[in-house]
Amino acid sequence: MAEEPAGRDKTVGSMTVPAANERPSRLAAAQRVVLSGWGGNPRSAADVIRPGSLSEVVPMLAEMRERSRSVLARGLGRSYGDAATSAGSVVIDLTGADRVVRTDGAVVTVEAGLSLDALLAWSVPKGWFVPVTPGTRYVTIGGAIASDVHGKNHHREGSLGGWVRSLRIATPDGEIEASPDGEHADAFWTTVGGMGLTGVILEASIEMIPIETSLVSVDTERATDLDECMRLMSAGDAGYRYSVAWVDCLRRGRGLGRAVLTRGDHASLAELESAPKKPRSVTPADPLAYSPRQLARVPFEAPVRLATLPAVRAFNEAWFRKAPAHRAGELQPLASFFHPLDFLGDWNRLYGRHGFTQYQVVVPFEAAEVVREIIEQLGRSGFPSLFAVLKRFGPANKAPLSFPAPGWTLALDIPLGRAGLAELLDRLDGIVADAGGRVYFAKDARLRPQLVRSMYPRIGDWQRVRDRLDPDGVFTSDLARRLHLLGDTT
Numbered sequence: 242m243a244e245e246p247a248g249r250d251k252t253v254g255s256m257t258v259p260a261a262n263e264r265p266s267r268l269a270a271a272q273r274v275v276l277s278g279w280g281g282n283p284r285s286a287a288d289v290i291r292p293g294s295l296s297e298v299v300p301m302l303a304e305m306r307e308r309s310r311s312v313l314a315r316g317l318g319r320s321y322g323d324a325a326t327s328a329g330s331v332v333i334d335l336t337g338a339d340r341v342v343r344t345d346g347a348v349v350t351v352e353a354g355l356s357l358d359a360l361l362a363w364s365v366p367k368g369w370f371v372p373v374t375p376g377t378r379y380v381t382i383g384g385a386i387a388s389d390v391h392g393k394n395h396h397r398e399g400s401l402g403g404w405v406r407s408l409r410i411a412t413p414d415g416e417i418e419a420s421p422d423g424e425h426a427d428a429f430w431t432t433v434g435g436m437g438l439t440g441v442i443l444e445a446s447i448e449m450i451p452i453e454t455s456l457v458s459v460d461t462e463r464a465t466d467l468d469e470c471m472r473l474m475s476a477g478d479a480g481y482r483y484s485v486a487w488v489d490c491l492r493r494g495r496g497l498g499r500a501v502l503t504r505g506d507h508a509s510l511a512e513l514e515s516a517p518k519k520p521r522s523v524t525p526a527d528p529l530a531y532s533p534r535q536l537a538r539v540p541f542e543a544p545v546r547l548a549t550l551p552a553v554r555a556f557n558e559a560w561f562r563k564a565p566a567h568r569a570g571e572l573q574p575l576a577s578f579f580h581p582l583d584f585l586g587d588w589n590r591l592y593g594r595h596g597f598t599q600y601q602v603v604v605p606f607e608a609a610e611v612v613r614e615i616i617e618q619l620g621r622s623g624f625p626s627l628f629a630v631l632k633r634f635g636p637a638n639k640a641p642l643s644f645p646a647p648g649w650t651l652a653l654d655i656p657l658g659r660a661g662l663a664e665l666l667d668r669l670d671g672i673v674a675d676a677g678g679r680v681y682f683a684k685d686a687r688l689r690p691q692l693v694r695s696m697y698p699r700i701g702d703w704q705r706v707r708d709r710l711d712p713d714g715v716f717t718s719d720l721a722r723r724l725h726l727l728g729d730t731t
């Protein structure tokens with residue numbers, strides 16, 4: 242779709258405010274803002290509109306189509322790369338649409354801009370937890386569904402899309418009510434994991450899971466190297482609802498991939514009552530108490546990159562040594578287990594102005610050696626990864642662009658700004674693709690389009706339904722343009 246020229250806009254700092262007389266109607270309320278993902282790089286400017294209510298979205302889309310303006314929905318911008326940015330487009334910020342609409346037994350219907358943070362604050366004291374949570378609760382429900390996010394329970398319970406019972410989706414032609422097996426099932430599965438390119442999710446009905454306490458009973462083990470870590474996970478994960486390993490990526494030789502493995506499940510009331518050591522905040526009299534706090538915030542972008550090789554090495558050493566060699570049944574608050582990074586607000590600023598990328602891949606179980614290869618090559622090249630996380634995925638769902646597939650998934654935060662990284666990651670992409678694996682779009686800012694079709698072989702099915710939902714090509718993003726997701730992915 243051809244973009245309307247940006248016009249004579251007024252610049253205020255990094256923000257440019259469009260002249261109202263040149264942009265009548267809904268665009269008059271738009272603000273030109275430079276946006277990025279959580280990794281801070283790349284950045285691009287778009288006209289951001291915040292609808293006052295969800296009823297404004299369909300007319301807004303129709304108007305943008307008329308004006309030949311492309312559109313993208315955005316949540317809390319926690320995708321790392323360029324999934325939620327779109328140079329020169331109209332970006333609809335959904336975060337004002339944040340109501341719990343209704344409940345029906347375990348199923349809660351919410352507006353798409355509601356954050357997981359707000360949903361949990363509402364649901365945990367009532368005895369309900371979200372069926373799938375990513376490693377931060379500062380994501381919106383719409384953004385989480387559009388990325389089909391996974392959590393520490395994927396090996397047993399799949400990704401978020403499998404728990405969504407219906408979606409209300411806005412297109413320029415009107416609204417669609419889509420469900421996984423019923424009406425508009427193809428629109429449903431194209432939108433789940435569809436990275437905002439099929440329409441704007443307005444509301445979602447999600448099946449929640451019951452909990453008796455706001456605690457998780459956690460078993461911790463240290464693994465001396467990657468082989469031991471994988472052995473422990475393969476042998477024991479089926480017995481745990483949640484499982485994740487933090488891996489030290491800077492060790493070489495013996496001890497390569499040493500790890501701290503944490504696994505657990507929601508603690509029952511009986512476990513809380515009989516526990517010799519209980520967290521202060523949750524008692525048998527108030528077992529669902531829940532008040533997670535941010536302990537500190539990084540106030541500004543670090544002038545120099547703080548995640549340097551020696552700093553990361555020291556952190557890894559301390560983190561590994563602090564973990565018990567073996568501990569069973571420790572009761573941890575939900576936030577400590579699921580969202581430890583959220584205790585420090587705006588921690589992405591620690592990476593300085595160059596920002597960072599998260600490299601997350603999944604490879605089939607038979608290709609476990611690729612995980613070792615990635616860790617070895619990064620270690621050898623001296624690219625420090627502060628947080629490296631290893632998980633096992635279970636079966637994939639029906640969404641053609643959903644990331645999870647059976648196998649090992651490794652996620653690494655890597656600082657940008659040093660020569661050689663792009664070439665190294667390009668090489669690793671090739672190894673991952675050859676092994677039948679893929680890169681996660683929600684974390685990506687640098688994959689080459691040539692690899693998309695082999696990594697996401699069902700993309701043709703996705704494009705056919707998407708083209709039907711958006712025949713005029715209203716929706717796009719920087720990610721979609723970079724990876725040619727809307728066509729020509731050869």
Ligand SMILES: Cc1cc2nc3c(=O)[nH]c(=O)nc-3n(C[C@H](O)[C@H](O)[C@H](O)COP(=O)(O)OP(=O)(O)OC[C@H]3O[C@@H](n4cnc5c(N)ncnc54)[C@H](O)[C@@H]3O)c2cc1C
Pocket residue numbers: 279313314315316317318319320321324325335353354374375376377379380381382383384385386387388389390391392435436437438440441442443582683684718
């Ligand atoms: C610290 C951290 C930990 C993370 N851990 C995990 C993890 O464990 N597992 C995992 O899967 N992901 C993880 N993520 C990634 C994150 O869960 C996803 O990127 C998620 O999509 C972010 O939600 P958001 O609201 O910030 O969406 P945004 O980043 O704003 O947008 C992401 C995508 O969703 C689309 N979108 C947003 N709202 C809508 C809407 N209403 N309708 C249609 N499309 C929409 C956007 O167009 C974009 O393509 C993590 C991210 C961070 C920062």
